[in-house]
Amino acid sequence: MHYTPSPRDPNAPPVRINLLSDTQTRPTAAMREAMARAEVGDEQIGDDPSVNLLCERVADLLGKEAAVFMPSGTMCNVAATLVHCRPGDEILAHETAHIIAREGGAHAALGGFQITPLRGADGQFSPDTLRKALHPRTRYQPPQVLVSVEQTANIGGGTIWKKAALNEIVQIAIAAGLATHMDGARLLNACVATGIAARDMAAGWDSAWIDFSKGLGAPIGGVIAGSREFVDQVWRWKQRLGGSMRQAGICAAACTFALDHHVDRLADDHANARALARGLAQITGIEVQEPETNLVFFKPDGAGITGEKMVAALRERGVLLAVMDGRIRACTHLDVTASMIGETVALVREIVRGA
Ligand SMILES: Cc1ncc(COP(=O)(O)O)c(C=O)c1O
Incomplete structure (x- = not known):
């Protein structure tokens, strides 16, 4: 392989x-210095001050109640679907989505979920395509429980979902009783390009995360945010998946440094x-x-x-x-x-x- x-x-x-x-x-020399200076503790028991600070910063940035530090963006997506869905449930996402094509089949292997690929230009499906893909709850069809988007859409060309489309998708999801998840591996790219604040981009989405190991230049980490209850459940999966860490503040300090210096x-x-x-x-x-x-x-x-x-x-x-x-x-x-x-x-x- x-x-x-x-x-x-x-x-x-x-x-x-x-x-x-x-x-x-x-990581730049200045980022490495911030990492070396980081105050650390035991992340797994919630005792790492640098991790806690980062989570507070990202929860605030995304306009959510709470957030949790994860080793990777993939684990953010996996933990999110494991919280939102039950075995046999259906997730709707664009056909080029990372959760379909690039996470080793994790959502099927670990959760038993099926992901319905939606078509659309540039990595995005239209609100109408989502509407048409919805079906009533019957005993024959898989329960549709989650819709997921990538902001920006990677294989779509790093394209930016328009705020109006995001809003419409949230409205459709709410009306159909679906939860909503935003894969924000490059969300801050979308925010910088449009001038729209991250909390506005993520407004109405039940879960959203940002990746620090991409354009933000940190070596490791993603932070996923949502309601306090959602984050409690993500913590359970993080522990189950072996994603709880110890002196992770060294990495969290790099992420906080990135928020301060690498966004604009x-x-x-x-x-x-x-x-x-x-x-x-x-x-x-x-x-x-x-x-x-x-x-x-x-x-x-x-x-x-x-x-x-x-x-x-x-x-x-x-x-x-x-x-x-x-x-x-x-x-x-x-x-x-x-x-x-x-x-x-x-x-x-x-x-x-x-x-
Ligand atoms: C859109 C998207 N989602 C999720 C991920 C996964 O992030 P990570 O590599 O941190 O696991 C990536 C990584 O390339 C991505 O492009």
Whole structure:
């Protein structure tokens, strides 16, 4: 079994420009200092002051009663569905959702849930599509209990769900008796791009979380928020799944540092993504999806080269990215500069010329 190309492939030149994912960021020197200074305790018994502070900050940021620190975004999603659903229940999500395609089947394996994939452009389903997918409670059909969205939609191109659509989905869910879950792996990207506060984006959603190990640049962690009762139940699953930690304040301090120093700068990543898309679009035969945040999806096939070959040619030149769902995904983040973007565009042009 393997995953996307490793930055440490001994048979390839060193990676100079890492556009593989915003998970590739390294903690900065200042973040490491904040981690070293962190006051810590036993997180599992609620005694780590740095974790408690982070949870209070995120609960407030998302406008919820309480929050809990988790080792990963995946565990946020898994614990949330385990709280919201019972075996045999149905979850509705976009067909490209991380919970369907990239969590190792956790929701089926651990919860016995089935996820109905909804269609729609750019990783988003319309309120109408959700409406049409709902069915009455009968003895034949699985009980529909949860609707989940990704803000931003990763495989959709880092697209931003409009606030009006989010509101409408919440209204439909309430009317049908469904709970609502927001996978906010890149929620703050959406907030910075639109100027809409995180608490407004998450308003009405029963559970919402943010990831710190992506654009925010921390090494580990997600924080999931909701009502006090929801968070109590998430804690039970966190314990059951082996996600309770000890002196986790070292990691929580990195996350709090990120909230203070790495949120506004997400705008730089978005500007770099736009510059990359503009540069690529000027190369004949390259098809680029207009980025809304920090993800740029493009296809070079029209220039006479496949995505796989383009990725391999770039890797030989020290640029790391990958093909994802049939297109190349380039991700801008903390460790990507404007000059790296210029260099990447120049290299793609050179490869296309030689193709
Ligand atoms: C939309 C989305 N949800 C969830 C996750 C899972 O987060 P983590 O890698 O922290 O487990 C990711 C990670 O890429 C993601 O993109």
